[in-house]
Amino acid sequence: MSGDTLIRFNRVTKRFGEGPPALDAISADVTAGRITGLVGPDGAGKTTFIRLVTGLMVPDEGGVSVLGHDTATDAASIFPGIGYMPQRFGLYEDLSVQENLNLYAELRGLPAGERPAVFDRLLRFTDLQRFTGRLAGRLSGGMKQKLGLACALMRTPPLLLLDEPSVGVDPISRRELWAMVKELTGGGMGVVWSTAYLDEAQRCDSVLLLNQGRLLFDGDPRSLMKRAEGRVFQVRGLDWKRRAVLARMLAQPDVIDGVIQGRHVRVVYKERVDGAENPPVLPPLPEEVGTQAHLAPVPPRFEDAFMDILGGGPGGRSALAERIAPVEQSAGGEPVIEARGLTKRFGDFTAARDITFSIPRGEIFGLLGPNGAGKSTTFKMLCGLLAPTEGAGRVAGFDLRRAAAQARQRLGYMAQKFSLYGDLSARQNLDFFSGVYGLGRRRRREQVELMIRTFDFGRLSDTAAKDLPLGFKQRLALACAIMHEPEALFLDEPTSGVDPITRREFWTHINGLVEKGVTVLVTTHFMDEAEYCDRIALIYRGRTIATGSPDELKERVQRPDLPDPTLEDAFIALVEESDLSEQEVA
């Protein structure tokens, strides 16, 4: 029955309070038998879209029709026909897997006689048979999502709504979840899968691309990617200075977008108006780059096309890096951040075990791993927020156990989800943080003014932080972390869920700072972010299972059937390898 229209949005607008609408005059259809990706960064309107479909919200203007019923007048007829998995885990954590299933079987009116067979099928499908007695709160992120999926599928609804099902899920479970949902569409089910990950969008049968409440694209992701075909290249053969090369490339007038991908630099060229077929040529690069550098055409990704629609990235100059002084070289050659056998136990649970690495000056080092693997624990031990059970950490030459205060004075910390004071204005936040870092009165004024000018706050400097646009929030968070000119910068998931333009701008600043000699430690579960790192430590179940540059990790898992592995492939292969060797030990 593929092709049936399940959802129809007719010029739908939804507003929350003042400001631009959350959804702005959206018209779109969702059809049966395929996965429709609802794609966009945080705040694009994805959750609002899904809630409008469930009938739990009604539009301010326009109409939403689901399974042939209008949501505003006939929501009750819609509820039985949809399976809905909200963004937050919507199940009862203090109920067991089986009890949650029982509850939803009853709420969805599954006849008692059919239950054993349905439960059996769902548990087998989600691979949760062994965990029926376990409390849902004790399941891993991936298992929780699978249980949520099982509860949503109780009556095999014709329409399945999944709001960011892959958030907080490790890449392996994410692939499993995808495969399961894919299987369902084979049976005719229509699936809406919302995501901020653009690599997921690429795999969808159809995509609704949202940005700031507007629908940018509706259709087959491949046709979107096609528009960037022939315009995407990698600058290869660089062993050195890839950040400087990126900045140089972005300065080219016909380059609209560029990112670092391991040791290569990926660039997107502007669409040629004259229709000329000649491939672009590499501009002159800094001498240290060497003579091996060349442009190699690569197939476009969804993100390249997205950036193309948005009209290109923010350019490669960091006003910030241009204005701050280079970090003075302290004791020669000594690593700026060092972890030696860091171990943290909470009761009989070991959150981090024997973590060792050292980061030389001017390097970006990434801690990559699924949620709950021990990244944050390691991170917190290194910025002095958590005392290690065993081992030692040093920042800028100061032992965190003995001289935590001095160490903290030399590091800047940017917490996940911008821990700023929402009710204070941008300027007041800057004032406050400069005070916290003990800047003198005059220097404080200078630095605050410098930040406001550098980040172009203008009139927004008196706006409450919570009302700032996302990009400015990100700038403010970064400004607060670096005002005291730290040697080391700690970034906790700095750009997850952020739109690609804001993410590029952020990394342009970070790259600029690194060129000035700042050392960066970043945690992430986000593969794109990991590509910016010089080296990565892969953290899994509290242990470092691999360390190396993104390309080294990719090469380690190269196989004949996987000639060009992505970082995600590498991640999955290395985690599976680790699981396997653990089984052998046991």
Add this chain to the structure above:
Amino acid sequence: MTDLVAKHEAGDLSQVRTSAGGRIRALIVKEGLQIVRDPSSIMIAFVLPVILLFLFGYGVSLDANRVKVGLVMQDTSPVARSLASAFIHSPFFDARVDHALAPFEADLVASRIRGIVVIPPDFAERYQAGDDTAPIQVIADGSQPNTASFVQNYAQGVWSTWLRQQAVQMGRSAEGGGLVLEARFWFNPELTSRNFLVPGSVAIIMTMIGTLLTALVIAREWERGTMEAMMATPVSVGELLVGKIVPYFLLGLAAMALCTGVAVLLFGVPFRGSMLALLAISAAFLCPALGQGLLISAVAKNQFVASQIALFTGFLPAMLLSGFIFEIGSMPTVIRWITVIVPARYFVSSLQTVFLAGDIWSLLLPSIAVMLAIGAGFFLLAARNTRKRID
């Protein structure tokens, strides 16, 4: 499952095969499991009431027993010593004796004692001169007027009792055979404040469970997203509300039984009414309490706001305006009018009736009717304000 939409349209999926009763039962079972597994519900329903009862039973007492006073003996004659021993042996005073006033003055300033009784140097002289009004001086700490008046009245009492005893000993008849006032208190003959505080605190506890706990657990469902997931199923608002009311109604009654047990067995509070009457008034009170909790949860979707509203509109009025501690009769008229809509007011007075007086249905029934009416009002508002909507 090749033709899911057609199946849906044919009504196969929308047909409600299990009854609303089945869904409600499933919701109640779920809520029950959550209550049992969540230590905080158990805390609020069972541990907190016991702590509160102990607090009101032992800690808070509106009786002024054994008030600390200083006794200054400026006269050491046998008569003066006889009066002093009357003070020392009085159950109302905890008296220390000295010959000078100065040390007690310091103690009074530092609140180590509540008052000073001075037996002046010429006490025996004046007493023996037949001057029955031989003066003793009483100094009380006016910063605590309540206690000060206790000190004054008790001192007066000790003095007159002593005078009568002296008269009997001397063979003199008691003052001219005038009227002797003998006070008798009904229902609570010893005037033990515990006897009315403990039943009153049951009302506070039930307010906590009915209003605070209910508002909190629903706000928690909003916070955790479980409410959103449930809203997108065929369950109706009415079923959701009933699924919350029944478990917390039963929990409230269980807590009430626990409180009654502790009150009667541990504190020896008299229980003169019947279990039936107690059950009736408790059940009636749980209606407005739960209704208020549901209404709060319809407006407040996070636990912090819900708890604030519950404290200000439920807990504090139950504490201050119910006649539990402060007598309604002695409140200003405006406040007295406000207490009319505080359901705890009717519950406190009904509880005190059942515990201390017995099943006086002529008093209980009107209270039950008012509580049910307020409860119905709350339920109506709650049902109207709870919608299957997020915005």
